[in-house]
Amino acid sequence: MSPKLIPNLYNKTKYVTHYQNLRYYMSKGLQLKKIHKILQFEEKPWLKPYIMLCTEKRQQANNAFEKDFWKLMINSLYGKSIENKRKHCEVKFLNDRADVIKATRKPLFDQFCILDENRAIAKLRKSKVLLDKPIAVGFSVLEFTKLYMYQLHYDTFKAHYGQKISLVYTDTDSFIYHIQTENLYRDFAYFANIMDFCDYPKDHFLHSNENKKKLGYLKDETNGDPIIEIIALKSKMYLIRSVNNERKTAKGIQKHVVKSQILRDDYRNCLYNEELYRHTNHELQSKNHIIKAISTEKISLSPLDDKRWAIDNINTHAFGHYLSKYEI
Template sequence: MGKKNYVSVEKLIMHLGPRDEYVLHYSELQYYVKLGMVVDEIQKVLSFDQSPWLKPYISLNSNLRKKARNDFERDFFKLMNNSVYGKTMENVRKHIDIKLLPLRNKKDEKSLLNKIRKPSFKYARLLGKDLVGVHMGKSEVTLNKPILVSAAVLGLSKLHMYQFWYDYVKATYGEKVTLCYMDTDSFIYGVETEDICQDMLKNADLFDFNNYSSDYPLVKSLPEDQWLIDENGG
């Protein structure tokens, strides 16, 4: 594949096979059981309080993104929401310290060797003739990120996606629809239908048409808070 370097990364993919030690939100579990999933064993249950405490912030950025006048503003307000989610799932165990050490004499070499001998040493990289960067793991970490929040957000996002797919798309088109691709917040699917616009209008409460041109055969002035949008604007 050319001269590009590719790194192998383990990913969790969608499949209909067995799940072992799978962590999920209770709302997901209820829906999956409704679809026919069989639960063999529940190993642990964690209870917690729920409230829409982030909704004002998320809604603010979402509305500002819709009013954005250029790509920069649209990307900025999207990032403002995404970055919050990213911080809630941050793995502090992967944090590292980078030490910049000179390499001019024997004393400097001894200092470098002392770093290398430490259990927290990861690797070193020569940055010049007499400078080296030493990557050190954390000897102590404070688990101060609300990973329960990110787990709930991810679980509820998947729930919304599956509800849309099974309760609307499959229920509407049956065997005439093919799922080509999906991730946490988007679909690409092929559908055989007489008039996709009329199909969408019949279920207008699911869609946001506000990025469509005014002459497109879909109603432009529908509510702005719906959760599915056609990224290509028709």
């Protein structure tokens, strides 16, 4: 089993973070023992004109394709900024045995694929790698994302609801909360300055285009359709059932399999009865330039969330939580 990155509350050594994040963590009680290195830099909103242009175009879009296109034009910057150019390679087509022998003798030779008796494709590592990607930019984007999410959770929602709110599920840019309140949508009106209600039904009292597609604003994923059941098994594996809709996810399983073969009761059995479910993906794969029909059986629903310390079937702690050591 390969190593896995797991959020935890253990002590950190040589942890790399942005100074704004560190300042916020310390305001919440983090104890800083030692600083190993500080990188000094100059801050400028040099991408702001481009980001604002894409945001404006997205606001003006009239169809889903254009909205997704301009969103991708913004999000792709993050991926390209942290691109690992050390993984790039050179591919050469070899037309006779002499070329194959010559290629395999090179110190940069990695592997080759035989096409037929006289032809092959060789993969070679690059002799020179130009490290010209602004990794610090991508790092900062991720740090600011974490900072904004922490600020929303602790300074906005926890500060407002106190013990009446609990976190059910979270991802990079989303929260699922269990909130004890008389009227959730009346509460949303209180948070109108940080929320985008443009996709709400036009006859809904919260509908507004004031914050339409603006950066950093929260959206209600069900758009005013009250959630009546959530079964969150682990990351990318959950069921959300609202009054008029149902959303199922199972990471690594094809969408049509999730839609037609995985049932609502399967999620319940997995959670309460600790049932493990497997389903089969059918797909076409090209290997050695030969297209094959492949069937792969995968775990679709699992009661084991190996990134959290389970207290019972519902509640969990982070690894390193001060209570976890008493629950072994």
